[in-house]
Amino acid sequence: MVQTISEITSHLETWAPPSLQESYDNSGLIVGSGDKEIEKALVSLDVTEEVLEEAKKLGCGLIISHHPIVFSGLKRLNGKNYVERIVMEAIRHNIALYAIHTNLDNVAKGVNNKIAERLALKDCKILQPIKKRLRKLITFVPDTADGNGQPFHEKIHEALWQAGAGHIGQYDNCSFNSPGTGTFRALEGAEPFIGEEGKLAYQNEVRIEVIYPDHLEHHIIKSLKKAHPYEEVAYDLVTLENENAETGAGMIGKLEEPLTDMAFLFFVKERMEAKAIRHSPFLNKKIHKVAVCGGSGSFLLGEAIKQGADALVTADFKYHQFFDADGKILIADIGHFESEQFTIDLIYDKIIEKFPTFAVLKTAVNTNPVNYL
DSSP states (O other): OOEEHHHHHHHHHHHSOGGGSOTTOOOEEEESOTTOEESEEEEESSOOHHHHHHHHHHTOSEEEESSOSOSSOOSOOSSOSHHHHHHHHHHHTTOEEEEOOHHHHTBTTSHHHHHHHHTTOEEEEEEEEEESOEEEEEEEEESSBOTTSOBHHHHHHHHHHHTTOSOBTTBOSOOEEEEEEEEEEBOTTOOOSSSOBTSEEEEEEEEEEEEEEGGGHHHHHHHHHHHOOSSSOOEEEEEOOSEEEEEEEEEEEEEEEEEOHHHHHHHHHHHTTOSOOEEOOOOSSOEEEEEEEEEEOGGGHHHHHHTTOSEEEEEOOOGGGGGGGTTTOEEEEOOHHHHHTTHHHHHHHHHHHHOTTSEEEEOOOOOOOOOOO
């Protein structure tokens, strides 16, 4: 089945919005046009020259990787390093390159949830939720009904909820409603829903308040205006200090059964298919509560300790950072590639879920640049 690149990437971005990527990141369509139709896509953790050759041989018009091939701006394309060579070769063979990186790290059903699944963790939640990414919409709707007898506040509720507003934790269709009276005067040229031009009008209204993640704002406002009966729709947008429990870094959960330090490390090594684990000194106590973070997760050590984690499974700890465990937590550094390798399965499954007849393939290339003797 043929799909456009934008059809595939738009589906991925409803799952992991680009606005959730970190400031240093470069997720999104890096090479190519969204309008191009393709028959196959290849999923990988990295884009290497070997992966690009694989895509050429398989006839894939798109490579979807977790890590962006271009992090900072390219000033020249002379082929002097692997990044320039890959970009030049991708353009030459009309192969698009798309990355879904820290935005996929920062969603509840993303990279860290996949690690939690591999470790069979229960009662999982985001370790460090993002703040100031929730907003509140306040709008005012006439306390009357349309021609079919449906109250306007019900129509607005349905439109807002379908657009993604009103979702709080394990609950949806959340809102707060209160009655009041609105006033307005229609000026010359207006076409008021009620009242007459030039005369002050009073209207019983319902004040509706809903919370939503900020990346849905454009769609929510568009849905509000489409469903609202007023010619000019009044609404307020407020940024909230609240944490968004559905977005953020890392994840924390519990093992089904506590394990000793050694047993836990062997369990992690097997489940994460790690060649080796660097770890801090044993705590000589059972490991039950576990924090995880794909890739470089040392920045979450303090939060993991604060939330009572017995262990932190991640990668890229520096020598002196192991001292920061301070007898409070077991650090298990399993390697960057090893912590994120199952992201390939995660992306593959998400595409197949939406496009079951589209030919999406998993790379057969091991892109791990780290070797073990």
